[in-house]
Amino acid sequence: MRSSLLLPLLITLSACVVGPAFKRPDDKLPSKWKEAHGKSDQPLPGEWWRLFHSSTLNHLVIQALEANQDLRGTLARVETSRALVGVKRADWFPQLGMNGSATLLRNSPSVIGAQLPTGLSGLSAQQGKTSTSTGSGAASQGFGLPNLEQENYKASLDMSYELDLWGRVRRSVESAQASARSADQLLFAQRLTVAAEVARNFFLLRSLDLQQEVVHNTLKLREEALSLQKSRFDGGMANETDVTRARTELELAKADLAALERQRGSTEHAIAVLCGQMPSSFRLAADPSLPAPPAVPAGLPSDLLQSRPDIAAAASDLEAANADIGVAKAAFFPSFKLTGSAGLNSARATDFLNWENRALSIGPSISLPIFQGGRLKSNFEAAKSRYNEVLAKYRQTVLVALREVEDSLLDLQSIARQRAALESAEKSAEDTTHLARVRYDKGLASYFEVVDADRTVLTTKLSIAQLDGQRAASSVLLMKALGGGWNR
Numbered sequence: 443m444r445s446s447l448l449l450p451l452l453i454t455l456s457a458c459v460v461g462p463a464f465k466r467p468d469d470k471l472p473s474k475w476k477e478a479h480g481k482s483d484q485p486l487p488g489e490w491w492r493l494f495h496s497s498t499l500n501h502l503v504i505q506a507l508e509a510n511q512d513l514r515g516t517l518a519r520v521e522t523s524r525a526l527v528g529v530k531r532a533d534w535f536p537q538l539g540m541n542g543s544a545t546l547l548r549n550s551p552s553v554i555g556a557q558l559p560t561g562l563s564g565l566s567a568q569q570g571k572t573s574t575s576t577g578s579g580a581a582s583q584g585f586g587l588p589n590l591e592q593e594n595y596k597a598s599l600d601m602s603y604e605l606d607l608w609g610r611v612r613r614s615v616e617s618a619q620a621s622a623r624s625a626d627q628l629l630f631a632q633r634l635t636v637a638a639e640v641a642r643n644f645f646l647l648r649s650l651d652l653q654q655e656v657v658h659n660t661l662k663l664r665e666e667a668l669s670l671q672k673s674r675f676d677g678g679m680a681n682e683t684d685v686t687r688a689r690t691e692l693e694l695a696k697a698d699l700a701a702l703e704r705q706r707g708s709t710e711h712a713i714a715v716l717c718g719q720m721p722s723s724f725r726l727a728a729d730p731s732l733p734a735p736p737a738v739p740a741g742l743p744s745d746l747l748q749s750r751p752d753i754a755a756a757a758s759d760l761e762a763a764n765a766d767i768g769v770a771k772a773a774f775f776p777s778f779k780l781t782g783s784a785g786l787n788s789a790r791a792t793d794f795l796n797w798e799n800r801a802l803s804i805g806p807s808i809s810l811p812i813f814q815g816g817r818l819k820s821n822f823e824a825a826k827s828r829y830n831e832v833l834a835k836y837r838q839t840v841l842v843a844l845r846e847v848e849d850s851l852l853d854l855q856s857i858a859r860q861r862a863a864l865e866s867a868e869k870s871a872e873d874t875t876h877l878a879r880v881r882y883d884k885g886l887a888s889y890f891e892v893v894d895a896d897r898t899v900l901t902t903k904l905s906i907a908q909l910d911g912q913r914a915a916s917s918v919l920l921m922k923a924l925g926g927g928w929n930r
Contacts, residue, residue, distance in 0.1 A: 459609030460775070461768020464761045467833065469840055471743040477851035478740045486739060486749075486927035491641050493736040493921075494914070498726070499644050502717060506640045507633060509718025516625075516632045523618075523625040530618040533611040536603040536780075544791075545594040595794045598785025598801065605778040613768035620765060624758035630751035636716060638922040642915045643713045645732065649911025650706040652730040656903045657699045663896070664692040671889070684889040691893055695900070732910045735917035740851065741924065746843050749925030753843055756836040763829040770825040773818050776810040843923065850920035857913045864906050871899040 487493070491503045507513065606612060668688040674680035714724035747753055782804035788794040811818060875895040881887035921927075 460771045464764040488927040490921045494733045506717045520625045523622040527618040530614045542597040547592045596787045598783045601782040603780045608772040608775045610772035613765045617762045617765035620758045620762035624755040627751045627755035634926045641918040645914035647709045651728045652907040655730040756839040763832040767825045770822040779807045846923035853916040861909045868902045
């Protein structure tokens with residue numbers, strides 16, 4: 443009757459799970475983007491880099507996703523987190539183990555004598571001496587002196603099973619599973635970061651190629667200008683200052699080209715490392731063409747909660763911290779275990795395997811913390827503080843995500859306006875250069891005016907090439923900020 447009542451009671455208690463139930467924070471996000479003009483419902487594709495229609499970029503990104511060493515390290519952390527779930531889940535099952543021992547014990551005669559009744563202890567030392575030499579002694583006289591040497595052979599199969607009455611094991615498994623999800627989502631975040639870095643450096647490289655083309659063209663013009671000024675000087679139509687100025691501008695253009703080559707080399711090395719390649723053997727052919735940036739659908743701010751893997755990872759970390767509170771709280775309650783042992787136990791090796799030497803023990807055990815010096819309370823307070831820390835980190839992650847999208851949207855709009863202004867400035871600068879050359883040829887202006895106008899044209903063209911690279915990079919950063927189609 444008692445056992446029939448105990449079983450339902452244990453089942454009912456095992457359904458108890460202490461600690462707060464996890465609830466994702468209610469994020470009050472804005473209804474629309476501040477810097478967005480218009481809205482597209484078209485979702486970002488998973489392989490968003492293909493929107494730029496560059497086969498070279500597609501190849502580089504795929505190569506990076508397969509060979510990047512940071513990604514491989516993150517993948518190893520994912521596998522570690524998944525394995526740790528199995529470690530925690532093992533507590534749900536009975537623990538079985540095999541034990542065996544063989545012991546030879548020799549007792550001290552003085553200790554044995556101290557344990558004998560009064561009247562026999564005085565004889566124990568003498569009997570212990572004579573028993574080994576004569577074969578007679580206390581045992582032969584009926585005193586029953588114990589043998590000083592003993593043997594013990596033992597083998598057993600031991601079992602232990604914890605009844606998860608307060609949900610400690612379940613909360614531990616819940617925490618490990620949430621941590622594994624976080625690691626998995628951070629892997630997607632790392633993949634997104636690697637792909638974005640490859641694309642950003644690729645467009646920077648193409649921008650540098652375009653700038654090098656501009657400087658190469660300028661070098662040809664300045665070499666022709668220097669040759670012309672030398673001819674004019676030899677013919678007495680120009681002074682030596684015009685020649686030195688032409689030579690100065692030529693050398694400055696060569697310095698600009700050297701600086702661009704250095705930047706391009708560093709960028710190419712960065713792409714090589716991202717792709718898991720040796721920089722010394724990695725080459726990308728020069729190509730001054732930059733693809734037009736695609737129209738990126740911004741969606742709604744609330745979409746970030748589903749599309750950004752770093753936000754999903756922060757939410758999983760918060761769930762793990764919430765489960766840890768339950769683990770810390772369950773430590774205040776008594777723990778119940780079922781333990782058992784079955785095997786053989788004998789004082790002689792010769793009959794160790796006899797069935798009569800079997801031994802068996804089984805029964806429940808209970809452990810109740812009474813005084814721990816404040817350890818349990820401190821662990822519980824630490825778990826709650828850890829949850830508040832992770833909660834603040836989650837909210838900060840959401841805020842940073844919103845800022846990144848707004849920054850990228852603002853960059854694209856500002857760059858578009860800036861480029862339009864520079865295009866107009868380039869046309870005006872070219873007109874100014876043409877007029878300055880005409881005035882110089884007629885003797886109405888100095889060669890300094892021609893040099894200054896020509897320098898303005900070069901600066902403007904280089905700025906446009908830089909903006910084209912920044913515009914493509916800003917499109918990449920916007921796709922990254924939006925989650926890069928991760929949830930699709």
